[in-house]
Amino acid sequence: MRQYSENEILQELSAGNKNAFEFLYDTYQLRLYHFAFHYLNDEELSKDIVQDVFSIVWEDHKKFEGVSNVSSWLFTLTKNQCLKKIDHLKVKQKYADILKYRQLNIVQDALTELDTSPVTFDEINTIVNQTLSILSPQSRQIFEMSRFENLKNREIAEKLSISQKSVEAHITKALKYFKEALKNYLPFVAFLFLE
Amino acid sequence: MDIEKIHQFAQNSLSGKDEIEEVVSWIESSGENQKEFNRIKNFWAYSGFSNFDTIMKNRNPILPLRNKTRYIEILKYAAILIFVFFIGALSATFIIRNIFTEELVCNEIIVPNGESAEIILADQTHVWLNSGSRLMYPPTFQKKNREVKLTGEAYFEVKHDKSRPFHVVTPNLTVEVLGTSFNVEALENSGILNVTLVEGKVRLQDNKNKVLAELLPNENAKYNVLEKKLDISAVNTVLYTSWKEGIMTFKDEKLIDIADKLERWFNVEVVFDQEQVKNLCFSGSILKNKPIDQVLEILKYTSRIDYTIEIREQQPNRIHFKGMPM
Numbered sequence: 001m002r003q004y005s006e007n008e009i010l011q012e013l014s015a016g017n018k019n020a021f022e023f024l025y026d027t028y029q030l031r032l033y034h035f036a037f038h039y040l041n042d043e044e045l046s047k048d049i050v051q052d053v054f055s056i057v058w059e060d061h062k063k064f065e066g067v068s069n070v071s072s073w074l075f076t077l078t079k080n081q082c083l084k085k086i087d088h089l090k091v092k093q094k095y096a097d098i099l100k101y102r103q104l105n106i107v108q109d110a111l112t113e114l115d116t117s118p119v120t121f122d123e124i125n126t127i128v129n130q131t132l133s134i135l136s137p138q139s140r141q142i143f144e145m146s147r148f149e150n151l152k153n154r155e156i157a158e159k160l161s162i163s164q165k166s167v168e169a170h171i172t173k174a175l176k177y178f179k180e181a182l183k184n185y186l187p188f189v190a191f192l193f194l195e
Numbered sequence: 196m197d198i199e200k201i202h203q204f205a206q207n208s209l210s211g212k213d214e215i216e217e218v219v220s221w222i223e224s225s226g227e228n229q230k231e232f233n234r235i236k237n238f239w240a241y242s243g244f245s246n247f248d249t250i251m252k253n254r255n256p257i258l259p260l261r262n263k264t265r266y267i268e269i270l271k272y273a274a275i276l277i278f279v280f281f282i283g284a285l286s287a288t289f290i291i292r293n294i295f296t297e298e299l300v301c302n303e304i305i306v307p308n309g310e311s312a313e314i315i316l317a318d319q320t321h322v323w324l325n326s327g328s329r330l331m332y333p334p335t336f337q338k339k340n341r342e343v344k345l346t347g348e349a350y351f352e353v354k355h356d357k358s359r360p361f362h363v364v365t366p367n368l369t370v371e372v373l374g375t376s377f378n379v380e381a382l383e384n385s386g387i388l389n390v391t392l393v394e395g396k397v398r399l400q401d402n403k404n405k406v407l408a409e410l411l412p413n414e415n416a417k418y419n420v421l422e423k424k425l426d427i428s429a430v431n432t433v434l435y436t437s438w439k440e441g442i443m444t445f446k447d448e449k450l451i452d453i454a455d456k457l458e459r460w461f462n463v464e465v466v467f468d469q470e471q472v473k474n475l476c477f478s479g480s481i482l483k484n485k486p487i488d489q490v491l492e493i494l495k496y497t498s499r500i501d502y503t504i505e506i507r508e509q510q511p512n513r514i515h516f517k518g519m520p521m
Contacts, residue, residue, distance in 0.1 A: 006247040027250060031243065038239055041207040070247040075240075099216055106222050109229055110236040116244075125246040147243060159334050161302065178242055 006070055013057070014064035021061075024070075025054055032078045039082050039111050049081045056081075072121035079116050083108065131181040135174055142167055143174035196221045196228075205236045303331045306347070308511070309462030311438075316343070320361065321352040323439035327382075327459040348380040350439045353395075367420045368407075371398040377410075378436045385455075388418040391435035399425070443481045450475045450500070450516065457514070461487040464510075468517040472500050487514070 004012065004023060012020035029050055036046040056077060067073045086108045093101040132140050138160075145151045145159070153171070157164040196218075203209040204218040222232045304324065306312045312324045317335045324330055328347025336342075341361040353361045355374025363370040365381035368388050375395020381388045390399060392410040399407045399416060407425055410416055415430040437444045443460070445453060451473040454465035467473050475498055481490050491502050491514065505513040 003251065005251075009247070027247075031245075031250075035240060035243065038207070038236075071245060071250070075244070099212070099219065102219050102223065103215070106219065106229060106232060107236070110233040113233045114237045114240055121244050121246060124241050124244040125249055128242060128245065129249055161334070 009070060010064050010067055013061050016061050021054075021058055024057070024074075028071075028074055029054070032074060035075060035078055036082055039107055040085065045085060049078060049085060052081050053077045069118040069121055071125075072116055072118040075121075076116040079111060079114060083111060086111070127181050128178075131177050134177055139170040139174050142170040146171055201232060201235060205232065205239070301331050301333050303329065305329045307462065308459050311460075313439075316341075318356065318359075318361075319354040321354075323350040325349065325438055325459070326462070345379060346381055346383050348378070348382065348438070350376070350378045350436055352376045367402065368418055369400040369402070369404070371400060372396075378432070380435070386420045388420060389415065389435065390418070391415045391430065391432050393432050393436060437480070441482060445480075446478050447476045448478070449473065450477065450494075453477060453494075454514075454516070457487070457490070458511075461490075462511050463487060464513045466513055466515050468515050472516050472518050475500065 004020060009020055009024060013024065032053060033046050033050050036049040037043065040046050040049070053074065057074075086104050090101060090104050090108075093104060132143070135143065142156055142160070145156050146153070151159070153164050153167045157167045160167075200209060200214060200218050201221070204215065209215055209218065222228050304312060304314060306324045306326060306328045308327045311326055314322050314324070314330075316322060316332055318341055320341070322330065322343075325348035328345070328349055330347075330349060331344040333342075336359065339359060341356070341359050342364060343362070344364045346365065349363075351361075351363065351372070353372045353374050353376070357373060361372040361374075363372070363379055365379065365388060368381070368390075370377070370379060370390055373396065375397060376393040377395070377397055378391040378393070379389070380391075390397065390410065392412055392414055394412050396409060396411070398409050399418070401407055401423075407418075408416060408427060410427065413429055413432055414427055415432075415435065417426045417428075418424070419426075431446070434444050434446055438460075443456065451467070454467075454473075457463060458465055477494065477498070479493075479497070481493060488504065491504075495501060499519040501517055501519045503515045505515065507513060
C-alpha cells in the first residue's frame with residue numbers, strides 16, 4: 001500500500017482520492033474504535049461510530065482543506081459522534097435503567113472535558129513519543145500491541161512466541177515510564193491498564 | 196473510596212452491579228470527585244494520542260475490524276508452531292530471538308551445524324531448515340506481501356495465496372513464489388546459489404528486482420554469484436531435496452563437495468591430508484541420522500579412502516581423509 005505524508009493525505013482526501021481514503025481508514029479505524037469503546041463500553045455502538053465518522057469524512061471530503069492535524073481532527077469527530085450517541089442513550093435509559101443513565105452522565109462529563117485540539121495533540125504526541133523511545137524495542141512493540149491493537153496479553157505472547165509473564169513484565173515497565181512522563185502534564189498519578 | 200475500583204470502572208472492567216453503583220455514587224457526590232474521575236478516564240485517551248507522522252513511523256500491521264472471522268483467523272495463524280527435531284545424540288539449542296528492524300518485529304531461527312529444524316510460518320507455509328542455516332521471518336505477514344530472509348539451505352512448501360506473493364530473499368538472489376514447493380541453497384561462503392523447483396512456478400530476481408528467469412518443475416538453477424551467471428538444467432529433484440527426510444543423496448559428487456555437507460550436517464571439520472582424494476566421486480544415499488563414523492565407514496568400504504577422527508574439546512571434531520595405500 002502507498003504511504004502518504006500528512007500533507008499528501010490531506011491534499012488527496014480533499015481531492016476525493018479513494019485510495020487515500022482507504023489508507024486513512026486502515027490507519028485509524030482500530031484506534032478510533034478503541035477510543036469510542038472506552039467511552040461507550042459497547043462493541044456494536046463503537047463500530048457504528050467508526051463507520052459514521054468515516055462516512056462524514058468521505059462525504060465532506062472538501063472540508064479537509066482547512067485541517068492541519070489529521071489525528072486531532074479524526075479524534076474530534078469521533079468524540080463529537082460519541083457525545084451525540086450518549087445523548088441519545090440517555091433519553092432511552094432515563095426511565096429504563098437508572099444506573100446506566102447515571103453512568104452515561106458521568107462519562108459524558110469526562111468526554112466533554114477531553115481536549116482533542118491540535119495543540120494538545122501535538123504536546124501529548126511529543127510526550128508519548130519521547131516515552132516510547134525510552135522503551136526497549138520489545139517493550140515498545142508489546143505496549144503498542146496492547147494499546148493500539150488492543151490485543152490481550154495472551155494473544156501478544158502467542159504472536160511474539162514469548163511467555164505471557166514476560167509480556168506482563170514489559171507492559172508494567174512501559175506503564176511505569178508513562179506514569180512518570182505524563183505525571184507533570186496530567187495532574188494525577190494513578191493510571192489505567194493495570195490488570 | 197477504594198481508588199482501585201475507580202480505575203476498574205474507568206477501564207470498563209467493573210462488573211458487579213453493586214460495585215458499579217458504589218463507584219457511580221462516589222463520583223456523583225462532589226464536583227471534585229467527578230474531576231478526579233475525568234482525569235483517570237481521560238488518561239487512557241490522552242496516552243493514545245498519536246499524530247499522523249508518529250503513526251506512520253511506528254506502523255504495525257494492524258488487524259482489520261470489519262470482519263470478525265478474519266480477525267480470529269489471523270490470530271490463529273499468529274500462533275507460530277516451531278517444531279525442532281534433533282539429529283543424532285547431539286544436544287544443542289536453537290536460538291530464536293526477536294530482531295527489531297525499523298518497522299516491524301522479526302523472528303529469527305538459527306539452526307547450528309549438526310541440527311535441522313522444521314517450522315510452520317504464520318501463513319501455514321512449511322519450511323524445513325538444513326544444518327547451518329538461518330531464517331528471518333515476521334510473526335505475521337503483511338497484507339500485500341510475504342517475505343522471509345534466508346542464508347543456508349531450506350525447503351519450502353509455500354501456502355498458495357495469489358494476492359500475496361511469497362519472497363525468499365537471499366544475499367544475492369530473490370525467489371518469488373505464488374504457491375509451490377522448492378529448495379533453496381544459499382550457503383554463506385559459497386559462490387554458487389542453488390534453487391530447485393519441485394512443483395509450481397517460481398521466479399528468480401536479482402537484488403534490483405530484475406527478473407532473471409522462471410523455473411519449471413524439476414528444474415534446477417545454479418547462480419554463480421561472482422560471474423552473475425545463471426545455469427538452468429533439468430534434474431532429479433530428489434538429489435536436492437531428500438535431506439529434509441534425513442537422507443543424503445549424492446550422484447557423482449566429488450568428495451570435497453560431500454565434505455562440505457558433512458561439515459554442516461554433522462558439525463565436524465573436514466581436512467584432506469592428501470589433495471588427490473578431494474576429487475573422488477561418490478553416488479548413493481546415506482541416512483543422515485546415523486552417527487558420522489557409520490557414514491565414514493561406508494565411504495571407506497566403497498572406495499580407496501581412509502579416515503581418522505580427531506576428537507577436540509569445545510570445537511567440532513576433525514575428520515582427516517587420506518588415500519589408502521595401493
